[in-house]
Amino acid sequence: MQKSNYGCVIGAQYLGCIMYAVDLVLLCPSLCGLKKMLDICVDEVTALNSKIDVKKCCITRFGSRCMKYCKDLTFYGGFIKCVNKAKYLGVMLKVGRNFGVDMQYIKSNFYRSFNDVFHRVARCQNELVVLQLVTSYCQPYLLYCTECLELPVTQMRSIEHTRLCAISHIFHITGSDVKLASDFTGTVAFGEMLQCRRMQFLDGLRYVDNPVLQFCVSCSLECVFCGVFLLLLCSLYILSPVCYLLSHVDE
Numbered sequence: 001m002q003k004s005n006y007g008c009v010i011g012a013q014y015l016g017c018i019m020y021a022v023d024l025v026l027l028c029p030s031l032c033g034l035k036k037m038l039d040i041c042v043d044e045v046t047a048l049n050s051k052i053d054v055k056k057c058c059i060t061r062f063g064s065r066c067m068k069y070c071k072d073l074t075f076y077g078g079f080i081k082c083v084n085k086a087k088y089l090g091v092m093l094k095v096g097r098n099f100g101v102d103m104q105y106i107k108s109n110f111y112r113s114f115n116d117v118f119h120r121v122a123r124c125q126n127e128l129v130v131l132q133l134v135t136s137y138c139q140p141y142l143l144y145c146t147e148c149l150e151l152p153v154t155q156m157r158s159i160e161h162t163r164l165c166a167i168s169h170i171f172h173i174t175g176s177d178v179k180l181a182s183d184f185t186g187t188v189a190f191g192e193m194l195q196c197r198r199m200q201f202l203d204g205l206r207y208v209d210n211p212v213l214q215f216c217v218s219c220s221l222e223c224v225f226c227g228v229f230l231l232l233l234c235s236l237y238i239l240s241p242v243c244y245l246l247s248h249v250d251e
Helices: 031-047 103-120 127-137 139-143 153-171 176-184 190-207 211-219 224-235
Strands: 017-020 023-027 051-061 073-075 078-082 085-088 091-094 243-250
Touching: 023 031, 031 051, 031 073, 051 073, 051 085, 103 127, 103 139, 103 153, 127 139, 127 153, 139 153, 139 190, 153 176, 153 190
Parallel strands: 051 078
Antiparallel strands: 017 023, 023 243, 051 243, 073 078, 085 091
16 A cells, blocks of 8 residues: 555655554545545455455545535445545544544433433442542543544533532532532543543553554644644554545455
8 A cells, every 4th residue: 555655645755545353444644645545455355365344434624625515436336435424443523624532422421321320329328439430431431532533612611511410419408509529529521531531541552562653753743733633643543634444354
């Protein structure tokens, strides 16, 4: 793929293809180039006596032209559709001018797990025990992957509000009492938790022996693209600044 000169390239570093298990991500600034990369994938997969499931493939675009009409690509006798959302490794990516995720999906997972836990411990008279269970089993849904995303203030407030709603249900309180209960129980604010997780995440990158990551680390301060790629590649093994393909290979 790298020898074909198709896909995203920064300087001399090729960043056009990422593979994790049987999931393949192709990064390309144009649909024509993406089609050429697909043809290469077909040749390689055919040589391995495997096939690609077209029904599990999709194209999502990020950038200034993300909302422009995009024709579906023909592939393996079918069509790869352009979608507004795509799930990858537990993260729901959402089309936009900038790389982003679907916050509604994150919050719905939290509420689903919270309702399950709250229903099972409904007769428990100790609210602190319930709060600890929610913190241990439900809160990770809100924090998943947040350390590698540049969340705007509105989204961070939305996540914090979701957590406070859970506290409101646990203690059966409303209004300003919710914030007081959060403070008295020692619950760390979402902004502080996110900052700690991001510091641990970036600190761990110092011990990663990977030439691509090392390149992104060296360029992240000067290049926004590399900075985003660095964060996402480490925790998601995916980046989609312009256009990407999610593909599942069946044996």
